[in-house]
Amino acid sequence: MFNKFLLLSYFIALPALANFNISPISISLSVGEKSGSYTLENLSQRKAAYQIQAVTREIFSNGEENLQETKLIRVFPSKIILSPGQKKRIKVIYLGKKNIAKEQSFRVLFNSLDLDVSDSLKTTGVITKYNFATTFYVTPKDAEADLNTHIVKKNNRYQLQLKNRGSKHIILRNWKLDLVNNQAKQRYSGDLPDVNILAGNELYIPLTGISGQYQTANIVTQ
Incomplete structure (x- = not known):
């Protein structure tokens, strides 16, 4: 083991x-x-x-x-x-x-x-x-990743939830994050690690310097 x-x-x-x-x-x-x-x-x-x-x-x-x-x-x-x-x-x-x-x-x-x-x-x-x-x-044939993002409060701090509902892994490298609420969008200024989300898995990344005003987050890869 x-x-x-x-x-x-x-x-x-x-x-x-x-x-x-x-x-x-x-x-x-x-x-x-x-x-x-x-x-x-x-x-x-x-x-x-x-x-x-x-x-x-x-x-x-x-x-x-x-x-x-x-x-x-x-x-x-x-x-x-x-x-x-x-x-x-x-x-x-x-x-x-x-x-x-x-x-x-x-x-x-x-x-x-x-x-x-x-x-x-x-x-x-x-x-x-x-x-x-x-x-x-x-x-498997025709496998694809299907990545969903949410901002959640976990362990008394805000975290980014990355959930891969697809059938293939997805790798994020040199990526950015746009935080979104009903009125505005803001680019997250903190560091984001390179990550691999396997098929059917989820990953939580702690976010610093944000409060509960953001409901969603969009991944920017370019």
């Missing part, structure tokens, strides 16, 4: 610790496709060992992310040793149902292994915390 991580951006990467590269960082697989693949490259000057694992992904309304082990995704190879500069294709196979109503979200975790690498994967060692996590989606 995995712990929960507070993640408000759509991927996490710690390249300073990882010393390796993965591409792409996100894959969206249609239900008619069986698999996708990543390319893992060793950027270090020595042999390095890696472990790769897929987990389900859930984002709670406060932005906290929950990762759990899954049998719906198979990764091959799941353990690998790469020489300096070597690249390897990592295949990710979806084993779940095809007739899904909404998009399913996963992460593929790439762990560097803290061990003295020999020519055998049987050597033992300690797994460091994972230092690269990609996103992997399985998306």
Whole structure:
């Protein structure tokens, strides 16, 4: 079982610790496709060992992310040793149902292994915390996001409620917010984080410096 991580951006990467590269960082697989693949490259000057694992992904309304082990995704190879500069294709196979109503979200975790690498994967060692996590989606045909916004009072403060009633995730980056009441519209001056609202999920973002005079909010992405 995995712990929960507070993640408000759509991927996490710690390249300073990882010393390796993965591409792409996100894959969206249609239900008619069986698999996708990543390319893992060793950027270090020595042999390095890696472990790769897929987990389900859930984002709670406060932005906290929950990762759990899954049998719906198979990764091959799941353990690998790469020489300096070597690249390897990592295949990710979806084993779940095809007739899904909404998009399913996963992460593929790439762990560097803290061990003295020999020519055998049987050597033992300690797994460091994972230092690269990609996103992997399985998306039904004609899936679309349907984002609804409301200003609500929650935990004695005003917050923006983002509710995705659609069947596909939506990512907001470098976005703005227009606050609206019956008489006027005002651009929100506070900082807004990059967020990912999964299909069927909702997210609350605290707003500062506003009172109850605003009834609705409009997202501005350009």
